[in-house]
Amino acid sequence: MIILERNNRETASDYALRVIRFNIISLNLVPGSLVSENELAKELGISRTPVREALIDLSKIKLVEIYPQKGSCISLINHQLVEEARFVRLLLESAIVEEACELASTKDILLLEENIRLQEMYQGQNYEDKQLKLDNEFHELLFTICNKQFTYNLLTGMMTHFDRVRRLSLSVVRDSKILADHKALVDSIKRKDSQGAKEIITKHLSRYQLDEEELRKNYGDYFKNKPSVL
Incomplete structure (x- = not known):
């Protein structure tokens, strides 16, 4: 995953959303692949909560599928x-x-x-x-x-x-x-x-x-x- 530089005054949630979305578009996060909140948070240098919020936002526009108790998956191209x-x-x-x-x-x-x-x-x-x-x-x-x-x-x-x-x-x-x-x-x-x-x-x-x-x-x-x- 490519880690982008965090902008001044950018919240952790906004930063996580921007970086994850960029990597979905660039296909560094491959369609159909599983993603871990813990691993994403570690790579981004932030806590799990803003990562979870970003994934929820991305699920609302059908870019991520969230499975309770199992994890999240990058949606296939529809x-x-x-x-x-x-x-x-x-x-x-x-x-x-x-x-x-x-x-x-x-x-x-x-x-x-x-x-x-x-x-x-x-x-x-x-x-x-x-x-x-x-x-x-x-x-x-x-x-x-x-x-x-x-x-x-x-x-x-x-x-x-x-x-x-x-x-x-x-x-x-x-x-x-x-x-x-x-x-x-x-x-x-x-x-x-x-x-x-x-x-x-x-x-x-x-x-x-x-x-x-x-x-x-x-x-x-x-x-x-x-x-x-x-």
Whole structure:
């Protein structure tokens, strides 16, 4: 498990939640694996209580399964929850990119392009966690341009289901389509082409469906259920 640095004024419960969630997304805590409150507390350097609280919070969004008197288990990747998260994100981001076409300033475009340059640096290298972080920062910038930061933060918990598949895809399906989508999206925003931007974000957020068969072939044990249609 990767231990992140604790932020100033961050409570032990918030710290435990952030670190455990990060490790679930990065797949350091493998889907289906058992976790121990005592071991997690020891690694994090905190008591069991905030770890237990974090696991309870994660169980509420179906990332952890808690079995009384037995322990906790990292939930398998659930296609239905992934698809539901993608559905919500697509609805919101379609509206966001349309609005960004009207609101994005020259400075906003420069920030998006700077993020893309960083993505290019890590493309094709074994830095999947960094790539996913930059990807998330790119999308967060879109919400920030539209003054919808609070909305983006509300999505965080639900998006973990989607982020696990995205992270797995970076390890298995190594291509430049995601980066190409980001470049095309910025170009559409620069041209104020709202229809083009909406078409790109729809394709972009649906790419995991094209990769899913490959993901299941390599990591079938990570998935809980099969989709009705691949």
